[in-house]
Amino acid sequence: MGTDLVQITTAEKVQPEEVRAGARTASTLGNGKTFYIETFGCAMNVHDSEKVAGTLAARGYRPVDNHDEADLILYNTCSIREKAAEKVFSRLGMLQKAYRNNPKIIGVLGCVAQQEGEGIFERAPQVRLVCGSASYTKLPSLLDELEAGKRRITGLGLETEECFETELTRRDNPFRAYLTIIEGCDQRCAFCVVPMTRGPERSRPSDRILAECRRLVDDGYTEIQLLGQIVNAWKDSSPARLSFAELLARVAEIAGVRRVRFATSHPRYFTSDIVQAIDSHPALCDQVHLPVQSGSTRILARMLRGYTREEYLEKIDCIRHARRAISISTDIIVGFCGETPEDFEQTMTLLDVVEYDQVFSFKYSRRPRTAAGWGDTVPEEEKAARLAALQDRQRQIQLRRNQALVGQKLEVLVESYQPRLGQAVGRTSSNRIINFPGAPAWVGRYMDVRVTGAGPHSLVGVEDGREGGSGDGTN
Numbered sequence: 376m377g378t379d380l381v382q383i384t385t386a387e388k389v390q391p392e393e394v395r396a397g398a399r400t401a402s403t404l405g406n407g408k409t410f411y412i413e414t415f416g417c418a419m420n421v422h423d424s425e426k427v428a429g430t431l432a433a434r435g436y437r438p439v440d441n442h443d444e445a446d447l448i449l450y451n452t453c454s455i456r457e458k459a460a461e462k463v464f465s466r467l468g469m470l471q472k473a474y475r476n477n478p479k480i481i482g483v484l485g486c487v488a489q490q491e492g493e494g495i496f497e498r499a500p501q502v503r504l505v506c507g508s509a510s511y512t513k514l515p516s517l518l519d520e521l522e523a524g525k526r527r528i529t530g531l532g533l534e535t536e537e538c539f540e541t542e543l544t545r546r547d548n549p550f551r552a553y554l555t556i557i558e559g560c561d562q563r564c565a566f567c568v569v570p571m572t573r574g575p576e577r578s579r580p581s582d583r584i585l586a587e588c589r590r591l592v593d594d595g596y597t598e599i600q601l602l603g604q605i606v607n608a609w610k611d612s613s614p615a616r617l618s619f620a621e622l623l624a625r626v627a628e629i630a631g632v633r634r635v636r637f638a639t640s641h642p643r644y645f646t647s648d649i650v651q652a653i654d655s656h657p658a659l660c661d662q663v664h665l666p667v668q669s670g671s672t673r674i675l676a677r678m679l680r681g682y683t684r685e686e687y688l689e690k691i692d693c694i695r696h697a698r699r700a701i702s703i704s705t706d707i708i709v710g711f712c713g714e715t716p717e718d719f720e721q722t723m724t725l726l727d728v729v730e731y732d733q734v735f736s737f738k739y740s741r742r743p744r745t746a747a748g749w750g751d752t753v754p755e756e757e758k759a760a761r762l763a764a765l766q767d768r769q770r771q772i773q774l775r776r777n778q779a780l781v782g783q784k785l786e787v788l789v790e791s792y793q794p795r796l797g798q799a800v801g802r803t804s805s806n807r808i809i810n811f812p813g814a815p816a817w818v819g820r821y822m823d824v825r826v827t828g829a830g831p832h833s834l835v836g837v838e839d840g841r842e843g844g845s846g847d848g849t850n
């Protein structure tokens with residue numbers, strides 16, 4: 376959640392029913408061509424790739440699961456930290472070598488595309504398409520040009536008020552459907568490249584969002600994850616004028632929706648009505664991801680985050696006072712420009728005060744056109760030492776919090792099965808992974824599981840009832 380930890384290779388099946396739902400039959404354009412798309416980065420990128428895959432399928436392209444079989448190879452890229460961006464260029468270099476004698480059509484999408492622009496053609500001459508996410512609405516016409524044989528195409532405009540709406544979206548996760556409600560970002564956090572790569576904020580109207588949710592339920596999804604760089608900055612442009620908390624409630628009230636998650640929230644817009652909505656709607660998961668970035672008010676000010684440590688802690692307090700236990704996760708950057716040992720210590724004490732259930736932590740990586748005049752002053756070894764210390768402290772906290780769950784019965788959605796271990800892998804409403812002896816047929820079911828053991832990153836348990844306890848439990 377809210378991180379760039381995912382790397383997904385795609386090209387799985389296009390669900391036949393989705394193709395049907397997508398209405399548009401294969402056009403002759405691109406007919407018979409194959410594509411392979413690989414995604415780096417956040418959940419928004421994963422979902423953008425699903426929409427790009429849907430756009431291609433609607434034109435008659437067929438997904439394949441390796442480079443070799445593909446006529447068109449797309450990389451949907453992430454530039455949040457330098458390493459992520461460099462990975463794309465090393466990948467492109469490999470393609471360049473592998474297909475010297477059999478050139479493929481290669482396209483670079485997403486944040487690196489937007490950031491590097493036409494410079495990509497120089498570093499990787501085989502690339503023929505460079506398109507940032509704010510231009511995905513233009514993909515069909517860009518593809519027209521590519522198919523007509525044009526050598527190099529770019530979609531790099533950032534001035535858009537449109538969201539990327541597709542007739543057909545290929546969803547790769549059979550249970551959890553991602554759904555973007557707001558694109559772009561208008562914040563100017565000093566460390567972050569996203570406003571430069573994803574363009575200005577634009578929200579989808581609530582009627583469209585709710586209609587898509589209902590379609591997802593009809594297609595069999597029970598879990599919906601609402602996405603946005605700053606999901607809680609969403610504003611309703613439809614006459615209903617729902618607040619974000621009202622939208623959450625309306626999604627949760629749709630019959631058939633069992634789990635609703637949302638990411639990523641910005642503390643500045645995190646209001647108590649969100650907690651009230653969670654409290655009164657069981658389908659809203661017991662989970663809030665609220666990136667703090669630093670525990671030091673001084674560093675938060677330099678980062679232009681728009682809140683102090685104390686203000687952040689007030690939000691946490693509000694969540695902790697909910698009627699049910701809500702799990703809290705966060706993102707933290709260590710070694711931001713000017714972070715002293717005392718500032719870092721403030722971040723360490725924040726871990727103790729909040730007791731997060733999960734922390735995604737990163738060494739500061741200076742990005743082009745960011746930093747609002749700051750440099751990158753903390754030496755690399757110092758950043759590494761701070762990161763290790765932070766992760767060590769958090770590991771202990773998570774272990775303690777997870778161990779406190781031993782003996783409890785939790786509802787889980789079984790997401791996969793590991794044949795080698797004979798284990799079902801489920802996810803709790805609080806976003807914890809739990810492994811328990813199971814069967815392949817359990818995948819996709821909601822079951823009650825009794826927690827029998829805990830590590831810092833996951834739980835183990837035994838089945839204790841099916842479909843919310845109404846099934847044939849084996850206690």
Ligand code: 5AD
Pocket residue numbers: 377378379455456566567568666668706707708737738739740741742
């Ligand atoms: N360096 C390190 N981490 C960063 N993040 C965003 N920009 C940077 C950067 N320049 C982290 C933040 C954000 C998460 C998605 O990535 O913690 O919340």
